[in-house]
Amino acid sequence: MQKFESYLTTHLPEAPSFHPTFNEALKAMLLAGGKRFRPQLLLAVVDAYEPMICESAYPVAMALEMLHTYSLIHDDLPVMDDADLRRGEPTLHKRYDEVTAVLVGDALNTHAFYMIATAPLHNDVKVALIKELSYSGGIGGMVLGQAIDCYFEGEKLAAEQIDFLHEYKTGRLIAASLKMGAIIAGLDEKEQEELFKFGLDLGLLFQIQDDIIDVTQSSCEAGKTTGNDEDKNSYINHFGLEGSLKRADNLAEKIKEQMANFDLHLKDKLEPILNQYLNRHKG
Amino acid sequence: MQKFESYLTTHLPEAPSFHPTFNEALKAMLLAGGKRFRPQLLLAVVDAYEPMICESAYPVAMALEMLHTYSLIHDDLPVMDDADLRRGEPTLHKRYDEVTAVLVGDALNTHAFYMIATAPLHNDVKVALIKELSYSGGIGGMVLGQAIDCYFEGEKLAAEQIDFLHEYKTGRLIAASLKMGAIIAGLDEKEQEELFKFGLDLGLLFQIQDDIIDVTQSSCEAGKTTGNDEDKNSYINHFGLEGSLKRADNLAEKIKEQMANFDLHLKDKLEPILNQYLNRHKG
Numbered sequence: 001m002q003k004f005e006s007y008l009t010t011h012l013p014e015a016p017s018f019h020p021t022f023n024e025a026l027k028a029m030l031l032a033g034g035k036r037f038r039p040q041l042l043l044a045v046v047d048a049y050e051p052m053i054c055e056s057a058y059p060v061a062m063a064l065e066m067l068h069t070y071s072l073i074h075d076d077l078p079v080m081d082d083a084d085l086r087r088g089e090p091t092l093h094k095r096y097d098e099v100t101a102v103l104v105g106d107a108l109n110t111h112a113f114y115m116i117a118t119a120p121l122h123n124d125v126k127v128a129l130i131k132e133l134s135y136s137g138g139i140g141g142m143v144l145g146q147a148i149d150c151y152f153e154g155e156k157l158a159a160e161q162i163d164f165l166h167e168y169k170t171g172r173l174i175a176a177s178l179k180m181g182a183i184i185a186g187l188d189e190k191e192q193e194e195l196f197k198f199g200l201d202l203g204l205l206f207q208i209q210d211d212i213i214d215v216t217q218s219s220c221e222a223g224k225t226t227g228n229d230e231d232k233n234s235y236i237n238h239f240g241l242e243g244s245l246k247r248a249d250n251l252a253e254k255i256k257e258q259m260a261n262f263d264l265h266l267k268d269k270l271e272p273i274l275n276q277y278l279n280r281h282k283g
Numbered sequence: 284m285q286k287f288e289s290y291l292t293t294h295l296p297e298a299p300s301f302h303p304t305f306n307e308a309l310k311a312m313l314l315a316g317g318k319r320f321r322p323q324l325l326l327a328v329v330d331a332y333e334p335m336i337c338e339s340a341y342p343v344a345m346a347l348e349m350l351h352t353y354s355l356i357h358d359d360l361p362v363m364d365d366a367d368l369r370r371g372e373p374t375l376h377k378r379y380d381e382v383t384a385v386l387v388g389d390a391l392n393t394h395a396f397y398m399i400a401t402a403p404l405h406n407d408v409k410v411a412l413i414k415e416l417s418y419s420g421g422i423g424g425m426v427l428g429q430a431i432d433c434y435f436e437g438e439k440l441a442a443e444q445i446d447f448l449h450e451y452k453t454g455r456l457i458a459a460s461l462k463m464g465a466i467i468a469g470l471d472e473k474e475q476e477e478l479f480k481f482g483l484d485l486g487l488l489f490q491i492q493d494d495i496i497d498v499t500q501s502s503c504e505a506g507k508t509t510g511n512d513e514d515k516n517s518y519i520n521h522f523g524l525e526g527s528l529k530r531a532d533n534l535a536e537k538i539k540e541q542m543a544n545f546d547l548h549l550k551d552k553l554e555p556i557l558n559q560y561l562n563r564h565k566g
Contacts, residue, residue, distance in 0.1 A: 015422040015430075017451075018444065022430045026422065074389060079381040098362040099433045102385070103426055106357060106392060110421035113396045117414040123406040130413060131400040138393035139298040139309065143386055147298075147305045150382045161301065168300075 004039060007058045008065070013111050025096050025104050029069050032087035037206070037277070038064040038177040044269040045181025045195065057184050059119035060129055063112040064177050067137045070108035071146070073101050076225075080150060083225035091225075112137075121184065128183045136176035145169025154231040162233050163204065170210075171203025178202075198258055202274070205251040209281040211235040212244055216283060248281040287322055290341045291348070296394050308379050308387050312352050315370035320489070320560070321347040321460040327552040328464025328478065340467050342402040343412055346395040347460050350420045353391035354429070356384050359508075363433060366508035374508075395420075404467065411466045419459035428452025437514040445516050446487065453493075454486025461485075481541055485557070488534040492564040494518040495527055499566060531564040 012027045039061035046057045076083040076091040077098060083091050093101035116129050135141065145168030148161075157165065178195040187195075211234040214226045229236065235244040255278065259267060295310045322344035329340045359366040359374040360381060366374050376384035399412050418424065428451030440448065461478040470478075494517040497509045512519065518527040538561065542550060 013422050015427045017427055017431065018447070019427070019431050019434055022427065022434070070389075074385055077385065079385065100430070102357055102360065102362065103430045103433070105389070106353075107422050107426040107430075109389060109392050110417050110426065112417075113413055114417035114421065117410050117417060123410045127400050127406045127409050130396055134393050134395075134397035134400060138397065139296050139390050143390040143393065144298045144300055144302070144305065147383070147386045147390075148300065148302050150386070151302055151305070164301070 001036060001040060001043075003055075004036070004043060004058055004061060007055075008062055011059070011062065013066075013107070015107075021096060021100070022104075025092060025100050026107060028089075028095065029073055029087065029092055029104075030065065030108075032089045034065070034069070034087050036061075036065060038068055038174060040273050041174065041177040041199070041202075041270075042181040042184075044273055045178055045187075045266065046184050048265040048269040049182075049185035049187065053121075053184070056120045057181070059115045060121070060180060060184065063115040063133065064173070064180070066108045066112040066115065067133065067142075068173065070105040070112075071137075071142055073105040073108070075146060077101055080146075081225070081228060083228065085219050085223065085225045088223035125184060129180050132176050132180055132183065136172040141168050141172030141176070142170075145172070149232065152233055155233075156238075157233045159238065162235070162238055165233060166204055166207040166235075167200055170207040171200045174203035174206060175199025198255070201251055201255055201258070205248060205255060206277070208235045208244055208248045208251065209277075212241065212248065212281040215241060245281060252278040284319060284323060284326075286338075287319070287326060287341055287344060290338075291345055294342070294345060296349075296390070298390075304379060304383070305387075308375060308383050309390060311372075311378065312356055312370065312375055312387075313348065313391075315372045317348070317352070317370050319344075319348060321351055321457060323556050324457065324460040324482070324485075324553075325464040325467075327556055328461055328470075328549065329467050331548040331552040332465075332468035332470065336404075336467070339403045340464070342398045343404070343463060343467065346398040346416065347456070347463070349391045349395040349398065350416065350425075351456065353388040353395075354420075354425055356388040356391070358429060360384055363429075364508070364511060366511065368502050368506065368508045371506035408467060412463050415459050415463055415466065419455040424451050424455030424459070425453075428455070432515065435516055438516075439521075440516045442521065445518070445521055448516060449487055449490040449518075450483055453490040454483045457486035457489060458482030481538070484534055484538055484541070488531060488538060489560070491518045491527055491531045491534065492560075495524065495531065495564045498524060528564060535561040 012030060015023055042061050042064060043054060043057060047054050072086055073092050075081050076086055077093055084094055092104060113130055116126055119126060145165055148165045149169055175196045178199040179192045182192040182195050211229065213222050214229045215236050217226055219226050235247065239247060259271060295313060298306055325344045325347060326337060326340060330337050355369055356375050358364050359369055360376055367377055375387060396413055399409055402409060428448055431448045432452055458479040461482040462475045465475040465478050494512065496505050497512045498519050500509055502509050518530065522530060542554060
């Protein structure tokens with residue numbers, strides 16, 4: 001991922017402007033690190049099937065990171081989670097102000113599609129990628145999930161509604177990352193959908209782990225504001241720490257089993273990445 | 284435009300959700316009317332050169348309206364313009380809450396690209412459209428302009444900086460609307476750029492007219508919160524009402540002259556639309 005990281009730092013968005021801080025703010029959260037989990041997933045799939053075009057997929061991986069980053073910036077806003085810390089640094093509205101955080105989020109959302117539209121890939125591929133990202137990152141995924149999360153704060157949802165909420169809020173963009181890798185690699189629709197479904201499990205595990213980290217780690221350890229989920233429909237609030245740990249274990253097992261059935265190319269590329277995350281909830 | 288309006292009302296975004304108000308909120312500002320100025324411009328260009336494919340351009344016209352609408356929703360937020368009224372109705376954060384306004388804005392921004400990605404047009408055309416919209420609607424236009432507008436509130440910019448600000452905030456999306464029409468109609472790059480440049484003048488006129496309306500019309504007449512620009516780098520604050528009216532007159536003249544040189548097809552389609560707007564500042 002060092003090569004992707006270096007691509008990212010040399011291809012950051014740059015507005016043509018006399019505004020003294022906008023460009024710095026635009027880049028700040030992208031440069032603040034993060035796991036680059038979604039880019040890793042996409043690039044692993046491309047690398048498994050079409051290693052020669054892996055670098056052509058960098059702008060798409062970066063688009064995923066931009067969309068994810070904008071969502072963090074907006075989720076951290078005072079009207080949403082009101083968080084002070086993200087990726088080990090002050091949140092954007094703390095570092096600048098709320099107006100900047102809203103607009104930088106908007107700009108990163110929009111610019112994600114510019115990154116794909118200008119990637120060195122076939123136009124058929126780019127349109128398929130944009131269709132997927134604009135749905136799973138929007139009303140068919142992330143934004144809807146966040147809306148449900150906020151709306152039902154302080155109100156207890158049913159178990160299947162919690163899964164729906166987190167599938168949309170977190171799972172679908174992670175699933176889309178794998179599917180978009182499959183689109184670039186030229187896999188057929190059935191294979192794309194299999195990877196998408198696998199990604200939904202992975203996304204759910206990821207969310208449960210985040211919920212566990214929210215109660216087991218300090219803000220300093222986690223690099224983001226934790227202890228913030230009291231009124232949320234988190235897994236912890238529904239199933240307790242024990243129940244959530246068990247769910248995470250079960251999901252991690254299921255994911256390992258599914259991975260064992262992947263063809264060897266894919267297994268080779270995905271396993272080393274996922275092994276870093278599957279036990280994340282165990283600290 | 285009745286046919287487009289009916290297309291819009293039957294193709295509104297719909298999230299697959301148990302959230303009781305999200306879908307209603309998603310549609311509210313799109314249904315609240317508005318002039319549909321950007322869709323009109325795009326469709327006029329397509330209609331002038333390729334009338335047979337005009338309906339294929341509806342999703343793209345709708346994407347423009349979505350992007351514009353999300354920008355109004357975010358601009359009206361309490362941290363930005365703190366406006367109560369828009370398109371003759373309460374602003375979205377007044378009708379629902381700020382969280383809903385942020386998220387509906389985000390969703391419309393993202394979904395604009397879904398509309399284009401799924402339009403019945405050639406993939407080469409769709410990629411060119413997405414490239415244009417994601418730049419002129421983002422860091423190469425609208426979002427940057429809004430960031431400059433907010434940052435320099437209460438601080439007086441130089442005349443050329445004011446033009447830059449408004450060219451980006453308003454002009455570039457209007458210019459992009461014409462250019463995107465040209466892309467769909469298959470005009471060459473030179474013709475696309477000519478229409479884009481013409482659109483910049485038109486956008487500037489539009490902005491000066493809005494600034495004039497802000498001081499000459501009540502909120503009720505204008506259908507949006509007016510009298511709100513005191514600390515802004517508006518044309519009124521820089522050139523006064525007299526100076527702004529003169530600038531608007533000069534621009535309207537320039538636009539009429541340019542239009543006189545358009546080829547007949549285009550002139551026939553654009554003139555009736557623009558005639559409704561060129562004297563808007565005269566009340």
